[in-house]
Amino acid sequence: MEYGRRRQGMRARGRSVVRLVPLLLLAGIVLADFNTGEQFRIVSWIVLVPGIAAAICGVWTTAALSLLSVVTYVAVDGAWPDQYRAGLADFILVAVGGLLATLAAAVRVRRERQALHIQDIAETTRRTVLRPLPPRWAGLEHAGVYLAADVDARVGGDFYDIQPSPHGVRVLVGDVQGKGLGAVEAAAALLGTFREAGYHEADLVTVAERLETRMRRHRQHTTSLGKDDGDRFATAVLIGFPEDAGDVIEVVNFGHEPPLAVGPHGVRELPSGDGVPLGLAELADGLPPVHRVPLAPDETLLLVTDGVTEARDGPGCFYPLAREIDRAVVADPGRAEPRRLVRRVRDDVLRHSGGRLDDDTTAFAVRRTARTADEAHERGRLRT
Incomplete structure (x- = not known):
């Protein structure tokens, strides 16, 4: 039992570390956008954050990171003079990307639950046949x-x-x-x-x-x-x-x-x-x-x-x-x-x-x- 709890704890800590990846990416994009010239705006790359979250995080975490990405985009883009702002088109890209990422996370989580259910059935069958x-x-x-x-x-x-x-x-x-x-x-x-x-x-x-x-x-x-x-x-x-x-x-x-x-x-x-x-x-x-x-x-x-x-x-x-x-x-x-x-x-x-x-x-x-x-x-x- 103690060994099982240690393994669960290791998996939990592993998931926590993985969930930091979208946040680190978000911080890196913000820093890069502020430290590059006005001719090289990469704030719209924030759309990658919810996309990555959809692959490794849960639905609600992905939704929260999508919302955080939109808010961050507005704040970072608004800090630049009007002539250098990325504009509405990129805002829509980030917003729609976050929405699609949340939907993708929901589909992934559902399929993972189905796969776990099938594995549970297979394990029960195995224990029935090979008691x-x-x-x-x-x-x-x-x-x-x-x-x-x-x-x-x-x-x-x-x-x-x-x-x-x-x-x-x-x-x-x-x-x-x-x-x-x-x-x-x-x-x-x-x-x-x-x-x-x-x-x-x-x-x-x-x-x-x-x-x-x-x-x-x-x-x-x-x-x-x-x-x-x-x-x-x-x-x-x-x-x-x-x-x-x-x-x-x-x-x-x-x-x-x-x-x-x-x-x-x-x-x-x-x-x-x-x-x-x-x-x-x-x-x-x-x-x-x-x-x-x-x-x-x-x-x-x-x-x-x-x-x-x-x-x-x-x-x-x-x-x-x-x-x-x-x-x-x-x-x-x-x-x-x-x-x-x-x-x-x-x-x-x-x-x-x-x-x-x-x-x-x-x-x-x-x-x-x-x-x-x-x-x-x-x-x-x-x-x-």
């Missing part, structure tokens, strides 16, 4: 970064979530094909199903089936409404953290980028996308299999969307995710910590692509907390 998660939740430590290709939109088809349940903790990371509101709607539909099925269903296979069914139902519904969503699908990775095994996870990969296990000794790739994306199961023999793979207590699971792996540099080369992360954690094992890991991915992708993102970019890192891993390992040992 805020505590840094440590349900025995997992996690961190995520999301960069929308459309900076103004702030939200797209990438999604991730964690769902605790009586059967263990489930994690879902995915990417809906396409962009725009259609992709956002599909992501929201999948997340809603995941949050319900991930809690109630004991078997991860059933959760996967529910997600597949939801994707097909959503596509049918939007198509019946006349939307061009008939071929929409989503790649995703569904992860299960069983309660009875502290060193094993369950992975269902729907044609998504393979997860990476990042530990102090480097990076290893988990099972790749051996199944078709969500919504396309009818094109294959069925849903992807559930893989049970080891995950050491000191390893972090890194999941990314194709906005990361398909980020290109100037010559067109893809970002080498596994190689760069391996090099980073070998040099500093502490970089396997989720927050540092996703920050490294974000910074590397922006540096590699020169800040030009062609697709939404998401990196999500998660690992068991030390206490949870020990408890799960002990439960598994007692059961065996």
Whole structure:
């Protein structure tokens, strides 16, 4: 909160300084007019003052500066002998310029308010789709970064979530094909199903089936409404953290980028996308299999969307995710910590692509907390 107040104070002081620019310009024009000869009258340049105010000040401030400009013009021009006065024509120029500047300020302020309102809607949508998660939740430590290709939109088809349940903790990371509101709607539909099925269903296979069914139902519904969503699908990775095994996870990969296990000794790739994306199961023999793979207590699971792996540099080369992360954690094992890991991915992708993102970019890192891993390992040992 204190940091936020400091930032607001800095912005307020910044606006105050900017508002001095029209006044300084007004004073400069007056001084220049009095210190130049009668053959070089520049008092009519005062019309620039309300023009600049319209671009950086509010409506009432612009109106006040417009009125001040007219009064200043009359006073300065009246101080000269009759034969050297600029006259009525320039007075009308300053007066009309001030009026037009005030109207322009009103239009600008209205559009800025509309833009802020749209940004608020986009932020609310983002928080609905990508709900805020505590840094440590349900025995997992996690961190995520999301960069929308459309900076103004702030939200797209990438999604991730964690769902605790009586059967263990489930994690879902995915990417809906396409962009725009259609992709956002599909992501929201999948997340809603995941949050319900991930809690109630004991078997991860059933959760996967529910997600597949939801994707097909959503596509049918939007198509019946006349939307061009008939071929929409989503790649995703569904992860299960069983309660009875502290060193094993369950992975269902729907044609998504393979997860990476990042530990102090480097990076290893988990099972790749051996199944078709969500919504396309009818094109294959069925849903992807559930893989049970080891995950050491000191390893972090890194999941990314194709906005990361398909980020290109100037010559067109893809970002080498596994190689760069391996090099980073070998040099500093502490970089396997989720927050540092996703920050490294974000910074590397922006540096590699020169800040030009062609697709939404998401990196999500998660690992068991030390206490949870020990408890799960002990439960598994007692059961065996």
